[in-house]
Amino acid sequence: MNTILKIIRLSKSFGGLSALREITLEAKQGQIVGIIGPNGAGKTTLFNCLTSLYYSTAGQIEFQERPIVPEVAETKRRLIKRCAILFFVLGLIWVPLFWSSFVPHTFFKVEVVLLGIFILSIRLLLVRGLVRFQIWAWGLMFVFLISDLWFAIWWLTHLLSSGPMIGTGIPLCYFAVPWGIIAGPFSIYLILQLVLRKVRQLYGFRLGPDAICRLGMARTFQNIRLFFNLSVLDNVKIGFHVQIRSGVLGILLKTRSQRDEEELTEKEALKYLRFVGLDGRAFDLAGALAYGEQRRLEIARALASKPKILLLDEPAAGMNAQESSELIRLILKIREKGITVLIIEHDMKVIMNLADNIYVLDYGVLIADGKPDEIRTNPKVIEAYLGGGTAHAET
Amino acid sequence: MRWQLYKKDPRFIFLSLIFLAVLLPWLPLGASSNYILRILTTAVLYMILALGLNIVPGFTGLLDLGYVGFYGIGAYTSGLLSIHYDLSLWVILPLAALNGALWGTLLGAPTLRLTGDYFAIVTFGFSELVVLLLRNELWLTRGPMGLPGIPPPSIFGHPLTHDWEFFYLILLLLMIVLLVVTRLQDSRLGRAWFAIREDEIAAQCCGVNLIRYKVTAFAISASIGAMGGAFYAKWFKFIHPDMFKFWESILILCLIVFGGMGSIAGTMLGALILIPLSEVLRAVLPQGLFNARYLIYGLVLVLMMRWRPEGLVPFERAQAKKAKLARERLEI
Incomplete structure (x- = not known):
């Protein structure tokens, strides 16, 4: 059995509060991995970090031996932050330079000011994107860097002696020359960095939640998040979103491939509803389902994206004994399909029956891991759940 | 039996309405x-606009207060193109739609990261910006002098002059827009929009790229608005920056809220009721109270919010009806 998911020393802190501290976790293909812990232990935070809803502060996640959150050293992170801020500050000077070189001697012209505001706001957005390691930001920055470089060279060659004025009386060269001297080497440095090395390895781009889903990681939520005003069938169809490709043009022209895709979607959606036993209610609104059925619908929606790994966040919460034993059967059926399951659960009967491996979290720290029987007798776990005094009394 | 099935199918109701509309110019209504x-042409025009706007607040769940900006862009694109280049209507309409989509994308791409009210404020600012540009760029738009003398559209060399010709033209446009909107609604794209409206986080975790789908919604909505504007310029033959003020945005938004956010039938019904209502009130009210019609307008909306806050044809009901039809289709 090969490892499908590997979390290496993952940490997440909200301001000063550290919700996760150096969690290390491993899931093998086809396993059911349980995650337990008292309330507020950081279990859901872990899931949110896995699906990119939160960005982890440090550590690595490898999914199918591919880093989805690559390691970024703290020094590199600081360097990127500084570069990004410098990039924005250069933009601040760039705009008045741009405007005075195109409409010299004027202090205010609506179009140019608007353009300047537009460019500055894009640069500001870029800074946020850069620090969050988002791919679009780096791509767009490349374009900006080339334009910066071009302008720097142009000013240094043309405006050294006496250029046009900014507003009235301030010669442009006082701004343009220092700017050119800073911006030139800076943009050359960053462009070379971007071109010469493998960018992904160097900076470690983050994937958004949608890209994570496309890679094959689907999840359910602790507080049910269905599309309540849509029909049950449509909910599952949205889960199937990543499996089909039709774009605007295909939809408007209703091409053959688009119609085929729609038919396939409907068939597949019904298939998944049958799998969780909801095919009888396919045409009701999702909001009209009972609580247990909504939980199952959420699982069906997650399965529809054909995940390799399924994250279940307290699937048995609020279920009675019969419903939860049905749920156990369902999860075993999912495992038979070859899908790895990560499950957070408070119901010990469910987790002890299902899990091959259990990890126990307490206050963001991993306190134990092992087979269910080991966990059951682990004194640290008992202490975390029942408090120190009881564990002491037992011995 | 068959009749029963037809009666349930919204397409049947729609076709009979279109049939009525086509007959309408030939009814003996006298002077x-x-x-x-x-x-009625105005009402159908507002139907188109409301259908376009509906994509953003109705389908995707983003409050858009700047829709009239795209309407204005479409109108001026159409007016300027036909005055300076004398292009055919069939060239102008797609060009106006493209121009609207372009500005929709340019506005949407950086600002759609904002959520809720902040986004509404940005769109509001955009519509004001468009009016300011139209008013101040004299070289392009002639500013507050307006743009008079837009040549009427001609079809196969025959210039449209009669009211019924324009009525047929706008009906044709309505059909096109309706086709676009219904197809989008029942597709992968439409489902992604609904998912974003219902729950952004869950949508993301189902693999929906929020920014991409929000920008697409915004661009398509803008292009429909611009197409409406293009028709308006050709029909009214005179456009002025004051025609595209903020009030229009609110009016179109009211039509949607009145008819039912997100439901196509509701949106059209809203336009069909509220737009002629203003004219009816103009005729009914005494001379002095003439402007009180907006008061009555407001009253209608307030009463509506009290008794049917979800609109005339609520989205959920349209959705349930669609599901029922699908069930019948699959079981037959």
């Missing part, structure tokens, strides 16, 4: 026939 036709 006021042209007046009624003009009011």
Whole structure:
């Protein structure tokens, strides 16, 4: 059995509060991995970090031996932050330079000011994107860097002696020359960095939640998040979103491939509803389902994206004994399909029956891991759940 | 039996309505026939605009207060193109739609990261910006002098002059827009929009790229608005920056809220009721109270919010009806 998911020393802190501290976790293909812990232990935070809803502060996640959150050293992170801020500050000077070189001697012209505001706001957005390691930001920055470089060279060659004025009386060269001297080497440095090395390895781009889903990681939520005003069938169809490709043009022209895709979607959606036993209610609104059925619908929606790994966040919460034993059967059926399951659960009967491996979290720290029987007798776990005094009394 | 099935199918109701509309110019209405036709043309125009706007707040769940900006862009694109280049209507309409989509994308791409009210404020600012540009760029738009003398559209060399011709033209446009909107609604794209409206986080975790789908919604909505504007310029033959003020945005938003956010039938019904209502009130109210019609307008909306806050045809009901039809289709 090969490892499908590997979390290496993952940490997440909200301001000063550290919700996760150096969690290390491993899931093998086809396993059911349980995650337990008292309330507020950081279990859901872990899931949110896995699906990119939160960005982890440090550590690595490898999914199918591919880093989805690559390691970024703290020094590199600081360097990127500084570069990004410098990039924005250069933009601040760039705009008045741009405007005075195109409409010299004027202090205010609506179009140019608007353009300047537009460019500055894009640069500001870029800074946020850069620090969050988002791919679009780096791509767009490349374009900006080339334009910066071009302008720097142009000013240094043309405006050294006496250029046009900014507003009235301030010669442009006082701004343009220092700017050119800073911006030139800076943009050359960053462009070379971007071109010469493998960018992904160097900076470690983050994937958004949608890209994570496309890679094959689907999840359910602790507080049910269905599309309540849509029909049950449509909910599952949205889960199937990543499996089909039709774009605007295909939809408007209703091409053959688009119609085929729609038919396939409907068939597949019904298939998944049958799998969780909801095919009888396919045409009701999702909001009209009972609580247990909504939980199952959420699982069906997650399965529809054909995940390799399924994250279940307290699937048995609020279920009675019969419903939860049905749920156990369902999860075993999912495992038979070859899908790895990560499950957070408070119901010990469910987790002890299902899990091959259990990890126990307490206050963001991993306190134990092992087979269910080991966990059951682990004194640290008992202490975390029942408090120190009881564990002491037992011995 | 068959009749029963037809009666349930919204397409049947829609077709019979279109049939009625096509007959309408030939009904013996006497002298006021042209007046009624003009009011109905306005109503259908607002139907198109409301259908376009509906994509953003109704389908995707983002409050858009700047829709009239795209309407204005479409109108001026159409007016300027036909004055300076004398292009055919069939060239102008797609060009106006493309121009609207372009500005929609340019506005949407950086600002759609904002959520809720902040986004609404940005769109509001955009519509004000468009009006300011139209008013101040004299070289392009002639500013507050307006743009008079837009040549009427001609079809196969025959210039449209009669009211019924324009009425048929706008009906044709309505059909096109309706086709676009219904197809989008029942597709992968439409489902992604609904998912974003219902729950952004869950949508993301189902693999929906929020920014991409929000920008697409915004661009398509903008292009429909611009197409409406293009028709308006050709029909009214005179456009002025004041026609595209903020109030229009609110009016179109009211139509949607009145009819039912997100439901196509509701949106059209809203336009069909509220737009002629203003003209009816103009006729009914005494001379002095003439402007009180907006008061009555407001009253209608307030009462609506009290008794049917979800609109005339609520989205959920349209959705349930669609599901029922699908069930019948699959079982037959």
